[in-house]
Every structure is written in C-alpha cells, then in structure tokens.
Amino acid sequence: MQEKIIILDFGSQYTQLIARRVREINVYCEIHPFNNCPEFDDSVKGVILSGSPYSVRDEDAPVPDLSEIKGKMPLLGVCYGAQFLSHNYGGEVLPSATREYGRANLEFVDSENVMMKEVSHHSQVWMSHGDTIAKLPENYKIIASTKDVKVAAYKIEGETTFGLQFHPEVYHSTEGTQILKNFVVDVCGCAQDWTPDSFVETTVAELKAKLGNDKVVLGLSGGVDSTVAGVLLHKAIGENLTCIFVDNGLLRKNEFEAVLDSYKHMGLNVIGVDAKKEFLGELDGVSDPETKRKIIGRVFIETFDVEAHKIQDVKWLAQGTIYPDVIESVSVNGPSATIKSHHNVGGLPEKMNLKIVEPLNLLFKDEVRRVGKALGIDDSLLGRHPFPGPGLAIRILGDITAEKVALLQEVDYIFIQGLKDSGLYDQVWQAGAMLLPIQSVGVMGDERTYERVVALRAVTSTDGMTADWVHLPYDFLARISNDIINKVKGVNRVVYDISSKPPATIEWE
Structure with missing residues (x-):
C-alpha cells in the first residue's frame, strides 16, 4: 500500500x-x-x-x-x-x-x-x-x-x-x-519511495489487473501527456491498445507525418486519420473563439467515434488526464469558471458507451515528463512545448481558411525552428505565432504593400497556471522577423507579445 x-x-x-x-x-x-x-x-x-x-x-x-x-x-x-x-x-x-x-x-x-x-x-x-x-x-x-x-x-x-x-x-x-x-x-516517517520507476512499475501492474484482456482505444495528440499514457498502456496490454491520431488540418507544418512516424518507431499501434476537409469545412465563416472550440471538439468526437467503431470489442477509452485537471474538478469552490472549453474533450465516453482509464491522473506535468524518461521515451517528444487542442484555429484571430492556416504554419515553422537552431527552445515553456485580423502598410522594394500582421509569443511557466513572457535576444527576434517577412508571402509586419499571465492568457483566443 x-x-x-x-x-x-x-x-x-x-x-x-x-x-x-x-x-x-x-x-x-x-x-x-x-x-x-x-x-x-x-x-x-x-x-x-x-x-x-x-x-x-x-x-x-x-x-x-x-x-x-x-x-x-x-x-x-x-x-x-x-x-x-x-x-x-x-x-x-x-x-x-x-x-x-x-x-x-x-x-x-x-x-x-x-x-x-x-x-x-x-x-x-x-x-x-x-x-x-x-x-x-x-x-x-x-x-x-x-x-x-x-x-x-x-x-x-x-x-x-x-x-x-x-x-x-x-x-x-x-x-x-x-x-x-x-x-x-x-x-511522519515517510520512506521517500515515490519515484518515476516505482510509479511505472505500480501503474503497469494495476493496468494489467484492471484491463485484463480488454481492448482500449486512446486518442493521441502528439503531446507529452497522451504519448506517456500510450506508452504506459502499451507496456501493460500491448496489442490490445489502439491509438488514433486525427489530423484536424490545424496542426503545425509537417506535424501529422512526423508524429505518426515517431509513434511507429515506438512500437505503438497507431491509426492516422486525415480529417482536414471535415474540420475546415465546419469552421468555414466562424470567427467566435468559443464557437470554434466547440466545433473542433464536436468534429473530433464524431471523427474519433467513426474510427473507434471500426475496432472490434473496445471496452475502454484511455485519456491523458493529469492531476491538476482532477483537482480543478473537485476544488473547494467547485469547478472553476470556464476559461476555455476543449481542455479535455468531453462527450466521448457517453457517446461511445465506454469505461474510462486515466493512467496519469495522479501526476503533475513535470512528473509526467519524468515518468516518460523512465519509460525511455525520446527527449524530442518529452521536451515538446504544449500545443492547444484546437491547434492553430485559436491562433488565427477571426475566421479560418485553408490559406490562412498555410500562411501561419509557415510563420510558426520559421519561429519554432529558429528557437531550436539557436538553442533557445528548451528555455521556453511554450511558443507560437498568432495571425492577427488586421493588415498594415509596408514597403517592399519600391512598392507599397498592405499585408498581414503576425504576433510571436514565447512564455516560461511550470504548469500553465501563470506565465511570464520570455526575454528573447533582440538579434534573434530581428533575424526571425526578417526571415518571416522575406519568406512568407502575405506578411509585412511582425510584433512580439510581452504580456504575462495573468492578466493575459497564453493563447490569444
């Protein structure tokens, strides 16, 4: 005990x-x-x-x-x-x-x-x-x-x-x-034996006992929590775990292919689903942030449900819920006001009539990473910055089009790759680019331009509850701004967000 x-x-x-x-x-x-x-x-x-x-x-x-x-x-x-x-x-x-x-x-x-x-x-x-x-x-x-x-x-x-x-x-x-x-x-006389290795050993034994020979389905996102949950479950039940990774058309550039490839190398049984058209079609003309989130949550549930029903005799839905989510739902004052929906995709268990298994629901985020290390998961996956469930949809302020997504993917790629190349990526908790719903005047060559504005955001945090903006070097920001304006057609202005949380949130929507 x-x-x-x-x-x-x-x-x-x-x-x-x-x-x-x-x-x-x-x-x-x-x-x-x-x-x-x-x-x-x-x-x-x-x-x-x-x-x-x-x-x-x-x-x-x-x-x-x-x-x-x-x-x-x-x-x-x-x-x-x-x-x-x-x-x-x-x-x-x-x-x-x-x-x-x-x-x-x-x-x-x-x-x-x-x-x-x-x-x-x-x-x-x-x-x-x-x-x-x-x-x-x-x-x-x-x-x-x-x-x-x-x-x-x-x-x-x-x-x-x-x-x-x-x-x-x-x-x-x-x-x-x-x-x-x-x-x-x-x-108190506690023995100090709560370690990542002991957690893995205990949890794998508990999962084996709880799940037996039942089949489990897990939605992978490419993030740390779902990845560690997947590897823990795979260690316990092997081929009885099927993972589903949905491309909602709002991921980072090349992310779907890269993440699928890394999961295959880990021995996980993963089904990749290209649902770009469905998501972008449903989001057509929608500007309200909360409506966007709800549409993405609903279409994800519908897509996931269709794929999960192709697997015979599934009894369990696995989720990467972590301890702060659990505490929040039973806090002294009851669940806190909804700051944003789609934090964890609700509705799936009821719709699919499945029991839930949450192998990480006792862990804080930093503990999830330590458990991942104990499981031998590659640092490139464990060190990934958090990425919002609705993806680039809430980094494109206003309505969403395939053209805007493609533009923001290019901007984001230059920014994130720049952080990695400059050795700054691991000093940042989360980073990304926002496409603003405004245009500004610029000059390129001898021509006057009227093009888009992007905002770069980089924060330090422990768990996302509070965050400070990162003092990135000026020469780095100058180089990235120059690269974006020169390489991404349609952008003529780059700004850097220097707001902390609170009062600002990490994402803009």
Missing part, C-alpha cells in the same frame, strides 16, 4: 505547490477539499492544512473536522492552517497592523526542534497574510520568529502538530523544502 500525505485544501492559490514540493521529496500526497476529507487508513502518514483566501475570523471561514486527526497523527498547518489551529483551540488571531506580504528572515530558530532541523539563522521565508497570531494557546511553543512576526512557527507540546505562518512551498522560502522534508520524513 502506497504511503501518503493528505493535504486539506482551503482554497489557497499555493495548495498545488505544497503537493509538488512534497512529491519532489519522493513522497506521495493527495489534495482533498477540507469539507470532503477521505476515509483514512494505515497508508496516511500525516496531514497538511493549506492556506486560504479567507480569514479565520470570517463568518463563513472554512472549518475542518480535525477530531480524527489532531493529536492522533502528524499535522502541519500552513498560514491559514496555522492560524486555524491557534484561533480554534484557545489562541487569538487579529488583523496585522500592516499586511505581512513578501520576503522576511527568521531572527529566531529553535534548531533543537525537528521541524527546524538544518534551517539556518536568518533563513528567508515568504509571508502572505493579513492576520497575525496575537496569542497562542497554553501548550503551544514558538519555534521560529521574524523581526515582525513573533509566531512564525510553533509546535503543540505533547502532539506531533506544527504550524507555519509563512509559506514553505513557495520558491522564495529558500529552505522551505527542507522544512517540509523535516515534516514528511522525520515527523
């Missing part, structure tokens, strides 16, 4: 980050809403309470039931969690005189305490709270302080219960991972 840490989520923007840090210590953990706590068994070694946008003094503040946890197993409260453990057990939490936000340094560290083991004096931590713990209950002992925050960390005497007013999970807490390791390894 895989030992684990349970993280109870109170709606903090940092909750996923706590999970990622714990897993980086090779300890498995799961996130659950505070009001939907799972049944605990012997595999649960400890519990972490997350931060929250609420104040513990709010009337509608989240209140977890800790009757089976506190004092009975290791417990760590982070920010809101630490304030809750004080406020609700006899202490006092009051508004801070000034909002405590940003970097701070520990002025006092009780290095004799297990939680502060190997944490240096003056260690930098990240504060983000509007309240402060004004008074601790009697049996609580301070184990760390900053200049402005007396109760930066505490321990409850007689219990393995701890509180941290700062966020150890955030990058700016320079020894935060050490503090979390002290909790999950030294206090």
